[in-house]
Amino acid sequence: MPARLTDVLTRHAIETPTPIQRATLPDALAGRDVLGRGRTGSGKTLAFLLPVVARLSGGPRARAGAPRALILAPTRELVAQIDTALRPLAAAAGLTSCTVFGGVGQNPQVVAIRRGADIVVACPGRLEDLLARGHCSLAQVKVTVLDEADHMADLGFLPAVRRLIGQTPAGGQRMLFSATLDRAVDTLVRQYLSEPAVHEADSAQSPVGTMAHHLLHVERDNRLPVLVDLSSAPGRTVVFTRTKHGAKALARHLNRAGVPTVELHGNLSQNARTRNLDDFHTGRASALVATDIAARGIHVDNVALVIHADPPADHKAYLHRSGRTARAGNSGTVITLATTEQIREVTQLARAAGIKATTTRVASADHPILTTLAPGARSLTSPTAAIPAETRTSPARRTPVGGNHGAEPTPRTGRRRGRRPAGNHNHRAGRATASRPPTATALTSSPDHEAGPSPAERSRSRPSHSAAMFSARRAR
Template sequence: MSSFTDLGVPARLTDVLTRLAIETPTPIQRATLPDALAGRDVLGRGRTGSGKTLAFLLPVVARLSGGPRARAGAPRALVLAPTRELAAQIETALRPLAAAAGLTSCTVFGGVGQEPQVAAIRRGVDIVVACPGRLEDLLARGRCSLAQVKIVVLDEADHMADLGFLPAVRRLIGQTAAGGQRMLFSATLDKAVDALVRQYLSRPAVHEADSAQSPVGTMAHHLLHVERDNRLPVLVDLSSAPGRAVVFTRTKHGAKALARQLNRAGVRAVELHGNLSQNARTRNLDDFHTGRASALVATDIAARGIHVDDVALVIHADPPADHKAYLHRSGRTARAGNSGTVITLATTEQIREVIQLARAAGIRPTTTRIASADHPILSTLAPGARSLTSPVVAAQAEARTTPAQRPPVGEDHGAEPTPRTGRRRGRRPAGNHRRAGRSTASRPSRVTTRTTSPEREASPSTAERSRSQPTHSAATFSARRAR
């Protein structure tokens, strides 16, 4: 099997990979690296998690090494990504490679202030990793020029098309230097992406590895037929099992509500969706990366590009809109040769739609009807003792995450609204109460003891957990609420 050195990667970059314990190229890297390092235009097709990021970063850094210094306001290479999270993740992978080659890089995306990005570009930066919207804004303001860009990479091109970014992508590529190298990586090739390839890539080397339509052999798929009343207890049981879980919902409101319900039940959960400020999104992802949170409740914003090691479970709390979304969501687990489990929850009204969706995705899930949260299949799918925090800890976690959703003054939010984080309309910010002497110290305990809704559950105390079984049933879930 070829090594990175065999494929032509310079020694100083392979040394970085070795320090990061990356020694064996993935199929998409083995296929594309020789052509990309030689300066050819490349079209690489591979599923999410197949190693596409290093497949284009290594050639970009290698080919820029030893070249002229970047001019002020004029980067030499451009990587376009559809989401802020993916852009930040690409920059994280790029940073040690660029440092080893003596290159500089920065990210450009919305949701945060422009000035640090503008300052970095003004100093002169070799590689810009950008989302199309913010970069177009900087170009329109005269803060950046793409005239010196000799290498352009378009990552997750099909997702760009789904989000409606291709017109902006065309405008951006049109401002780069003619005759430069262009690389396009995508999980699928639909008509819109194919048109982009024909327009901007010159006689590209085409490589495919791990198509998104081919199921991952190390990924187990299960369909749980549940009734609506049992949905939350089942989600609490699965997401409180050992390991990390990514839980997908259809809407931003659904992600926010479910994260709050899981926290009240004792699961350390954070949310990720478009209504959060960029600082809150970054903070919540960091909590999930570091293990401070065991469950990430997200919309499809997390279905592409978000990489977290050792995600044991992907749970479709709401069935996805189509089979492509199913495959991309599911790709958060079973990455880099690891195994993983994908679970879809479906009510009686949804079951037929989900079966058709799975068939379109080339998946044959094992279907089980779940009457309650003490069904033995749950401990089979997510083995291990369930871990739930105490009500006080859960309340404190919720209190900490609420301010994180409020963006700092002066942030650029784009078109996304800032969510209400208070429980009542018109709630005044903390520290601005009209009643003198009013204390906020008791609020967390009030939050966790409300039982006016079946989905507002108080988790058991530490002593109660030690006497309980590893899994909790819907009956015990209801008994806790009665207390």
């Protein structure tokens, strides 16, 4: 490895290569096509970033709109994580990089590519759009990397991936990394890799030795209290649900109970995803409720606990979800909650994943196994102090320049349909007495503001002259 890159690794306390890195780096640095398989959290990202940066170092600068290396990933979150790991390496080598993905405006991405980005980290859909509009060309790409190839196949991205790789020069180096090597991945290998060096650092079912697996048999009524107890323990917790609506609802319930929680799922804008992940990274939120969109590509240090609130669809999803903990040699605990109807399904799933989980029947949130699995004093904030999940999914409210900062909004009332309220000839005074509770107060006073105002609030929100108007109409 070039000394300037090893210096970067040393500053990040990375001194010993992982098995997948040890296996693939010699061939990747030599310029060979590489097919690498390693489980989630095994260090695949550095296994391809280090040779990409090393091979581009000292070469000509990228032309405007023509990157020299392309890294494809299936999700925005994985693109962002790769870019985070890439930036210090690229800076040490004097290279530039940019990210390309949907859900945000494309103009900053176009500007970055036109400036001459050496390395582009992209999701297939947005990159194809930029190519079609003439903002980018792949004709100068020297190294192409496909990360999480099996997940690309699961999401239906393979046609786009084929079109993109087909636009890169045939003689360039191509590296394909995946957690599993299934039939769809094999098709890509045969079509685009030339005599690749194949390395499998571990088996597809290889469990992480520092990861403990537990199955808690709970009844449906006890599911939420158990989740509240576990997620309020010290440390970071990632909770997985099957559906987007389930993730939103569970995040709302945890916030109500006093567990600072954010959500991550496909219904959120990119800005909301980024903001919520930042809250989880920085510790403002201690729990993250997510769908399988977070099962890959989300790396947060020191995640102590992964909870499958809903059992995953298959054993591959179980392994990827569980891989959010016990990363880079650290220890972690994985807990699956299952009702009586789900026990058989979860047992078969664990067997397919090569996992031996300890099963415990839990009748209530007072069961001693919960403090054994998630030790430490439980910490619950007041519901109003917790992060309201709903308000974290939309942009913050803006006050116009020169507006009423911090004051209640001025109510807008007056005569309805040109009628003057009976018995009140001074309609200006009538307007002055009308009031409406401020929206900001309603949002912060109730974590479930989507349910609407309470009856008391509704009564307070009615204009004071409405009863007189009603009486006058009846009299007429």
